[in-house]
Amino acid sequence: MSAMPLADLRAVVGDAHVLDDADAAAGYLTDWTGRWTGRADAVIRPRTTEEMAAVVSACAAAGIAICVQGGNTGLVGGSVPPVGGDPADRPLVLVTTTRMTDIDGVDTIGRCVGVQAGATIDAIDRRAAESGLRFPVDLASRESATAGGLVATNAGGIRMIRHGNTRSQVLGVEAVLADGRILRRWTSLVKDNVGYDLPGLLAGSEGTLAVITRVLFRLVATPGDTIVSVAAVHHVADAIGFLGSLTDRGLNIEAAEIMTEAGITLVEEYGPRRPVAARAPFYVLVETSGTGDVEAVVLEALESAPVADAVLEPGPARALWAAREQHTESIARSSATPVVKLDVSVPIRALPEALAELEAVAGMVDHPCRPILFGHIGDGNIHVNLLDVPEDRVDELTAHVFGIVAANGGSISAEHGIGRAKTAWTHLGRGEVDRAAMRAVKDAFDPAGLFNPGVLFG
Structure with a gap:
């Protein structure tokens, strides 16, 4: 193993973008939840794919492990280095795409756009909106x-029910392999069936196979006028039935979220108003x-649904959406300990039973625990948030x-x-x-195990 090639890395990205001072690097080493803080010998900030390739090549030659970071908004510890550094006791650097923010012009005919890996969702959407x-x-x-980060985690989000997950939006990728070579699969063709779907393979790989540097994303038409409704219901089955009633009437579901009374009450404490007067x-x-008249159809569906109260507004209805989108911040502010955040899914038919059992989890333990549940009801995704849990009881509760x-x-x-949090x-x-098949894929792409050690496989 060679010495840490900081001089070589500075020659590639510039002195200002190799951070080996502890204070300068600190902000990159703790994840969004505050639960995971890792150790790295330096933070490297490339600007281009070519710079990223040169960094990876130099690290590979010296046997240096690499942790890859995007916006650092992950919740499973996968975007920061291991707590004790590399498990194999090799030098380790964190490589961030924070400077890689370019967005190409939109191809309005092919409905796609190429972006660098550090471009944010908001910036990409604003560029798309210009066309x-x-x-x-x-x-x-x-x-x-x-x-x-979206591609690396195959993120879903609030529009998945309408458009699918991130993998469904990826037409092409540019990525740096573990030896520094650049893989480029870049075409807007609707049909291109030559060999393995490498972009699809990298989606969800959590930085363990390659460093994604550019993505060619599919874009979609805007939905036109939308109606946002919030209904208070006594049973999860009533919420599922309401969604079915809307689709039976020919409407498109652009997003569908479920929240609990505990969550709405918590959000209300920190500012956003309660969306409906009735409690349920x-x-x-x-x-x-x-x-046609979407509002009239939604009203018709609400009138026939077993709801305690309801309200609707023309989209984007940001005040109604605030009740859902302020959950994460309100939960973080309320908990006495770092929130245990468990992103799970169950078959939609099992949602009523699963939500009831998850809400009752506090009664299964002899320590503080406040469950706040919310999520994407249309695809069975529940965000389980457990507040006030003592650190030494996290694994036990997670297992429950x-x-x-x-x-x-x-x-x-x-x-x-999976990150580091769920490998067990x-x-x-x-x-x-x-x-074993996944491990074989990892070994084929990264035989020395340099990329994101400890992520996905433990």
């Missing part, structure tokens, strides 16, 4: 979540589009939650990935042969 189009992935963290165990927020999810036929990771439980969703 009357829309970026089909949307997250509450849109102003900080980046293109590379659950609240369903639905954004719909369609032809994942046991409930597995018993209901669900997944321990719906859209945030991957057997709940992937069998032995499945895990």
